[in-house]
Amino acid sequence: xxxxxxxxxxxxxxxxxxxxxxxxxxxxxxxxxFALSSTEWNRVIVVLPLLLPVKLAVFYWFxxxxxxxxxxxxxxxxxxxxxCVVTGLLALTVLLFLYRFEGxxxxxxxxxxxxxxxxxxxxxxxxxxxxxxxxxxxxFDNSEKLPSRRRKPLLIIGAGxxxxxxxxxxxxxxxxxxRVVGFIDDHPGKIxxxxxxxxxxxxxxxxxxxxxxxxxxxxxxxxPSAGRDxxxxxxxxxxxxxxxxxxxxSLGELISDRVSIRNIREVSYRDLLxxxxxxxxxxxxxxxxxxxxxxxxxxxxxxxxxxCRQIIRFQPSKLILLDAGEHNLYQVEMELLHEHNFRDYxxxxxxxxxxxxxxxxxxxxxPAVVFHAAAYKHVPMVERNPWEGVYNNIFASKRLMxxxxxxxxxxxxxxxxxxxxxxxxxxxxxxxxxxxxxxSYCGGGESAGKTRFMAVRFGNVLxxxxxxxxxxxxxxxxGGPVTVTHPEMTRYFMSIEEAAQLILQAATMGEGGELFxxxxxxxxxxxxxxxxxxxLCGKEPDSEIELRYTGLRPGEKMYEELITEGEGIVxxxxxxIMVLRGRCVDPAGLRxxxxxxxxxxxxxxxxxxxxxxxxxxxxxxxQENAAVLKPN
Numbered sequence: 001x002x003x004x005x006x007x008x009x010x011x012x013x014x015x016x017x018x019x020x021x022x023x024x025x026x027x028x029x030x031x032x033x034f035a036l037s038s039t040e041w042n043r044v045i046v047v048l049p050l051l052l053p054v055k056l057a058v059f060y061w062f063x064x065x066x067x068x069x070x071x072x073x074x075x076x077x078x079x080x081x082x083x084c085v086v087t088g089l090l091a092l093t094v095l096l097f098l099y100r101f102e103g104x105x106x107x108x109x110x111x112x113x114x115x116x117x118x119x120x121x122x123x124x125x126x127x128x129x130x131x132x133x134x135x136x137x138x139x140f141d142n143s144e145k146l147p148s149r150r151r152k153p154l155l156i157i158g159a160g161x162x163x164x165x166x167x168x169x170x171x172x173x174x175x176x177x178x179r180v181v182g183f184i185d186d187h188p189g190k191i192x193x194x195x196x197x198x199x200x201x202x203x204x205x206x207x208x209x210x211x212x213x214x215x216x217x218x219x220x221x222x223x224p225s226a227g228r229d230x231x232x233x234x235x236x237x238x239x240x241x242x243x244x245x246x247x248x249x250s251l252g253e254l255i256s257d258r259v260s261i262r263n264i265r266e267v268s269y270r271d272l273l274x275x276x277x278x279x280x281x282x283x284x285x286x287x288x289x290x291x292x293x294x295x296x297x298x299x300x301x302x303x304x305x306x307x308c309r310q311i312i313r314f315q316p317s318k319l320i321l322l323d324a325g326e327h328n329l330y331q332v333e334m335e336l337l338h339e340h341n342f343r344d345y346x347x348x349x350x351x352x353x354x355x356x357x358x359x360x361x362x363x364x365x366x367p368a369v370v371f372h373a374a375a376y377k378h379v380p381m382v383e384r385n386p387w388e389g390v391y392n393n394i395f396a397s398k399r400l401m402x403x404x405x406x407x408x409x410x411x412x413x414x415x416x417x418x419x420x421x422x423x424x425x426x427x428x429x430x431x432x433x434x435x436x437x438x439x440s441y442c443g444g445g446e447s448a449g450k451t452r453f454m455a456v457r458f459g460n461v462l463x464x465x466x467x468x469x470x471x472x473x474x475x476x477x478x479g480g481p482v483t484v485t486h487p488e489m490t491r492y493f494m495s496i497e498e499a500a501q502l503i504l505q506a507a508t509m510g511e512g513g514e515l516f517x518x519x520x521x522x523x524x525x526x527x528x529x530x531x532x533x534x535x536l537c538g539k540e541p542d543s544e545i546e547l548r549y550t551g552l553r554p555g556e557k558m559y560e561e562l563i564t565e566g567e568g569i570v571x572x573x574x575x576x577i578m579v580l581r582g583r584c585v586d587p588a589g590l591r592x593x594x595x596x597x598x599x600x601x602x603x604x605x606x607x608x609x610x611x612x613x614x615x616x617x618x619x620x621x622x623q624e625n626a627a628v629l630k631p632n
Contacts, residue, residue, distance in 0.1 A: 013056070015123050020055050023115035024048055027108045047091075055087045055116070057560035061084075064120075080121050088113030151179040155216040155243075157207075157234060159185035159193075159200045162248055167196055181214040204234060206235075208241050219245035226502060231534075239535060242414035280501055281574075284508040287316040288369060295367035296321055297352050297400065298374030300328025303346055303415060306500040307371050308332060312342045319345040320365055322352065323374070353396035362407040370404055371503070372397060373415040375431065380553045382427040384628045386609045387601035393430035395598065398437055405441070405449045413507045414438050414455040414517070421457075422619045429613040429620045435515060436616070440585040442513020454510030456503050460493050472530055476537045481546035482530045490523040506577050515580040517569070590616075605631035 011326055028036055028044060036044075062083040064076075155171070156163045167180045183200040184207060185191065185600050190200045201210045210216070219238050226234065238245040282533050294311055298304035299321035305328070311319060319342070323329040334524065336342045346365065350357045377383050377392050382389040397414065404412045416435055419428030434455075441453045475482045506516040527549075531541040539545045552558070570579050593616050598607040606627030614620050 008557065012123075012127075016056065016120060018061065018621070019119040019123060020052055020116055021048065023119050024108075024112055026115050027111035028105075030111060030254070031105050031108050051087075051091060054090060055083075058087050058090070058451055059083050059120075060254065076124060077121050081117055082125070084113040084117040084120070087116070094627070106405065111219055115508070118119065120490065140505065152177055152218050153181045153214060153216045154218050154220055155182050155184055155201075155207075155210060155214060156180060156220050156222050157184045157204060157238075158193060158222035159183040159187070159190050160222070162224050163220075164195050166220065166222055167198060168578065171196060178218070181216055195473040204237055207237050209240050211243055216243060219243050221245060221247040224248050225267045235536065253433075277462060281508065285504050286314045288508055289316050289319050289504075292368040292410075293316070293318040293365055294318065295361075295365070295370045296519060297323070297345075297372050298415075299323045300325050300332050301373060301504075302496055303333045303499060304371075304373040305335075306496045307373060308336060308505065310497075310500045310504055311371075312336065312340055317344060318365065320348060320361070320367060321345060322348045322361075324349070324351045336353070348484050351392075352400050353391055355399055358399060358403045362409075364401045366407060368410045369507070370400065370409050370412045371415065371507075372400055372413065375415070377417070377427065379419065379425050382430070383425050383623070383625050386426040386627055387604050387607045389426045389430040390597055390601040390609060393427070394433050394437070394594075395432045398594075401441065401453065404451050408449060409451045411510065412438075412451055412453045412505055413503065413510070414453070415456045415503065416457040418457060418459040422621070424621045424623060426610065426613065429610075429617055429622075432617050432620070433613065436585050437590065439513050439515075440587040441588060452510050452512045454506070454512070454514045454516060456506045456516045456518065457493065458499055458502070460491050468526065469533070472533050473537070476534055476539065476545055479545070481548040482534065482541075483550045484527050484530050485550055485552050486558060487549060488525045489526045491526060493524050494518065505574055509572055509574075509577070513584060516572075517578040517580060519576040536560075600615050604629040605630040607631075 007587070024576060025044065025048075028040055028605055032040060049508060059080075062079045064079060064083060072134055089110065092106075095109065129132070158165060163183060163185075167183075170176050170178045170180055180198050183190075183195060183198060184202065184204050184205045185200055186205075191202050193200050201214075207219075211219075219241065221231075221234055223230070223234065237244075259302070289311060294316045296304050296307050296311070299308055300323035304321075304323065308319060308321060319336075321329060321332060323332075326349055329349055333345070333347050348357075352358070352372075373395070376389050382393075401412060414434060417428065417431050419425065420432035420435055421428075423429040423432055435457075438453045438455050440449070472482055502518045506518075509516065527547065534541040534545045534547075572579050593612060597609065597612045597616075600612055604627070606629075608631065610622035614622055
C-alpha cells in the first residue's frame with residue numbers, strides 16, 4: 001500500500017479515470033457515428049459509474065499501479081491487455097445475465113476494452129518517451145548530461161539480443177559516454193534493417209569502411225556465443241581497423257543472463273579460447289549444497305575463490321573458507337560480503353596440515369561437503385622444495401581426509417591436476433599420490449565411513465596464479481621480451497569459471513573413488529598463445545615485441561596428458577565430464593611408504609623423496625634437479 005502515499009500514483013490514477021471514461025464514450029461515438037441520442041446518454045450515465053471502479057480495481061489487481069512507467073516494457077503492456085480483456089468479459093457477462101443485452105449495443109462493449117487498452121497503454125508509453133527523450137533518465141536529476149557531441153561514436157558488432165540490450169541501455173542512460181552509430185552483422189537477412197532506429201550496416205569484413213563512414217571511435221564485440229575461430233577472426237578485423245575495441249563476456253561468464261554496459265571489458269585471451277558455455281544440472285547441485293555447511297580449502301586461491309562464488313548461488317547454510325594466506329582470504333571475504341551480499345561464512349586463517357586446527361574446526365561446524373583446493377602448484381618451486389610438496393600436497397590432504405571420515409562428511413572432492421598423469425616433477429607426483437590415497441577410501445567400510453571420496457582432474461586455468469597469462473601480460477607491458485620455454489610446448493586451458501562449474505557438477509556424480517576428468521578441448525601451443533596476447537595488446541610479435549625461447553624449466557614437460565594408459569575411461573551423463581574408475585588401493589600397503597616419505601621430508605632429502613615417490617608411482621619419471629637444501 002506504499003504507493004498510495006506517492007503523488008505519481010494519484011496522477012496516473014487520475015489519468016486512467018479520464019482515459020477509461022474517454023474510451024467508453026468513444027466506443028459509443030464510433031458505434032452511433034458520433035450522434036448519440038438521449039437514450040444512449042442515459043445508458044452511459046447508468047453503466048459508466050459502475051464500470052469505472054470495476055476497471056480500476058482490476059487494473060490494481062494486475063499490478064498496473066506498481067510499475068515505474070519510465071521503464072514501461074512488453075510485460076507491462078501485456079498486463080494492461082490482460083486487465084482490459086478481464087474487464088471486458090466481466091462487463092459482457094454482467095449485462096448478459098442482468099439485461100440479456102436488451103437495449104445495450106454489443107459492439108460498444110467489444111470496442112470499449114480495445115480503446116481502453118490503446119489509451120491506457122499509450123499513456124504509459126508516452127510517459128516512458130517523456131522520461132527518455134525530454135528529461136533523460138531522471139526527471140529531477142540536476143546532474144549534467146553528456147551532450148551528444150561529447151559522446152563517443154560506437155559501432156556494435158553483433159545485431160543479436162546482446163547488442164540490442166547494450167544499445168537500449170546506452171539510449172536510456174544519457175550519462176553514458178557512448179552514442180551508437182550502427183550495428184555490424186554477417187547475417188544477410190539483418191543487413192539494411194534497423195534496431196531502435198539504428199541501422200545494421202553490413203558484414204564485419206567491411207568494418208574498416210563502416211568505421212570511416214560513421215566516424216566510429218570505438219568498437220564493441222557483442223557476440224557472447226562466438227567460438228574460438230569466429231572470435232579470432234573478429235578480433236583480427238577489429239585490429240586492422242585501427243580503432244579501440246572491447247567485448248562482452250562469454251555466455252559462461254554471464255551466469256545470470258543479464259547483459260549490461262557494466263559487463264563491457266577489454267578483449268582477453270579467454271575470449272579467443274572460445275569454449276561453449278557449461279550445461280549445469282542445477283537441481284542436482286542444489287541437492288548436495290543447499291542448506292548444508294560447505295568447507296573450501298585454499299579458498300583465497302584462484303580455483304578456491306571461484307568455487308566460493310559458484311557455491312553461494314546454491315544457498316549453503318554456511319560456507320567455511322580456509323586458507324593460509326591472510327591477504328587472499330581477506331580479499332575473498334570482502335568480495336562475498338560487499339559484492340555478493342553473502343554473510344553466512346566463516347573465515348579460517350590456517351594450514352590444512354595443522355591437525356590441532358582441523359579437529360575443532362570439523363567438530364564445531366560439521367561440514368557436509370569438502371572441496372579441497374589447497375595445494376602447492378608451481379612446478380619449479382616445488383621441484384626445488386620437494387619436502388613442502390610432500391607436507392602440503394600429500395600429508396595435509398591425508399589429514400583432511402581422515403578428519404572428514406571421523407566427522408561424517410558426506411562428500412569430499414579433491415582438486416587434482418593433469419600433471420598427475422605420468423608425472424615428471426614432484427608436484428605432479430605428489431598430486432598423483434594424493435589421488436591414490438583418496439582411492440584407498442573407495443572400498444567403503446570403516447576406513448571411509450559414510451564419506452564419498454572423489455577427485456577432479458583438469459589442466460591449466462586462465463588467469464590463475466600459476467598461469468602464464470599474467471606473466472606474458474607483464475612482459476608485454478615492459479616492452480618484452482616475452483619468454484617461452486620451447487616453441488613446441490602445448491598445454492590444455494579452460495577458464496576459471498568453467499573449471500569451478502564442472503567441479504560442482506562432478507561432485508554430484510561421485511559414488512566413491514572416482515577420478516573425474518574435465519574435457520579440456522584441444523591443447524594450445526604456448527608460443528601461439530604468446531603471439532595472440534601480443535596482438536591483443538596492440539603490438540606485433542617479433543617486430544615490436546620479441547619472443548624469446550628459454551628452455552624447459554626444472555620438472556616441466558613438453559605436453560600434458562589427462563589420462564594414464566590403462567586407467568580405463570568411462571563416459572558420464574555430462575558431455576564435458578569423463579570418469580576414470582581406477583582400482584581401489586589397500587590402505588595398509590601405504591602406511592610404511594608414507595612413513596618413509598615423511599621421514600625423508602623431515603630430513604630435507606630431495607633425492608630420497610623422489611626415489612620413494614618413484615617406488616609408489618611406477619610411471620613417475622624423476623628429473624635430476626638439485627633442491628635448495630642438502631639432506632640433514
